Amino acid sequence: MTDARLIDGNAFSARLRDTIATHVQTLRDEHHVVPGLAVVLVGEDPASQVYVRTKHKRTVETGMKSFEHKLPADTPEREVLTLIEGLNDDPEVHGILVQLPLPGHIDSQKVIEAIDPAKDVDGFHPVNVGRLSAGLDAMVPCTPLGSLMLLKDVLGKLDGLDAVVVGRSNIVGKPMAQLLIKESCTVTVAHSRTRDLPDVVRRADIVVAAVGRPEMIRGDWLKPGCTVIDVGINRIEAADGTKKLVGDVNFAEAVKVAGAITPVPGGVGPMTIACLLRNTLVACARQHR
Numbered sequence: 001m002t003d004a005r006l007i008d009g010n011a012f013s014a015r016l017r018d019t020i021a022t023h024v025q026t027l028r029d030e031h032h033v034v035p036g037l038a039v040v041l042v043g044e045d046p047a048s049q050v051y052v053r054t055k056h057k058r059t060v061e062t063g064m065k066s067f068e069h070k071l072p073a074d075t076p077e078r079e080v081l082t083l084i085e086g087l088n089d090d091p092e093v094h095g096i097l098v099q100l101p102l103p104g105h106i107d108s109q110k111v112i113e114a115i116d117p118a119k120d121v122d123g124f125h126p127v128n129v130g131r132l133s134a135g136l137d138a139m140v141p142c143t144p145l146g147s148l149m150l151l152k153d154v155l156g157k158l159d160g161l162d163a164v165v166v167g168r169s170n171i172v173g174k175p176m177a178q179l180l181i182k183e184s185c186t187v188t189v190a191h192s193r194t195r196d197l198p199d200v201v202r203r204a205d206i207v208v209a210a211v212g213r214p215e216m217i218r219g220d221w222l223k224p225g226c227t228v229i230d231v232g233i234n235r236i237e238a239a240d241g242t243k244k245l246v247g248d249v250n251f252a253e254a255v256k257v258a259g260a261i262t263p264v265p266g267g268v269g270p271m272t273i274a275c276l277l278r279n280t281l282v283a284c285a286r287q288h289r
């Protein structure tokens, strides 16, 4: 069998960002509004710092305003909540993202619930979670949204397909399952306690891997020809001692069995930021309707 088609998230996300930039320009020229995204980072987690820097760069490139709020790791919870209240009231800010994870002394759920649901570009506020699960217009979490865009690009209609989501997080697994249900897939959410996981995965036409365990999903777990979306970003040490990024799927094995697969890096990762910009644009347009 020939190797799987590689799903190019870099190329797709670059096209999406171009489209967004065009809409931003139109909003600016015709409505005199510039979409603004505020990102809040508490502490110095190195991975989070990289993400926040990339978000800032992409936001500015797309023609939007970027407001960065970097707070020390020991910032009291009350101060973070006060900052969010200010951003909720700021007419120049259309989207608010608080980078997770937060330091242990801060209650993440409380912070998420302090964000105005209309500005919640992560889609983590219970109002947006509820609206998504009810099939209503909602802010949709960026990684699942980007994954769905790639799936539709590869497969067209998803109607009637068997989808297995491995992972049940609020950030990826659960919203991914909701989106796939909306697309009329038959959805199974598997996780670390699932019995006979390889057999469950083998039923799937679509596999979304979001467990955070390097290369856990093996090639012989896959149905030949299936489509694999690998959400995992794991930094591991290779045999020669160098560090490398790998997904939750054993790529070398999976590429021999799947019909199409996202690489890591260059698959889902760049889609997440493009969808964040898309959500900011949508939030801005809704706030100025």
Ligand code: GUN
Pocket: 097, 098, 099, 100, 101, 122, 142, 143, 171
């Ligand atoms: N940390 C890891 N992924 C995400 C995400 O999608 N949004 C936020 N806010 N923090 C994250």
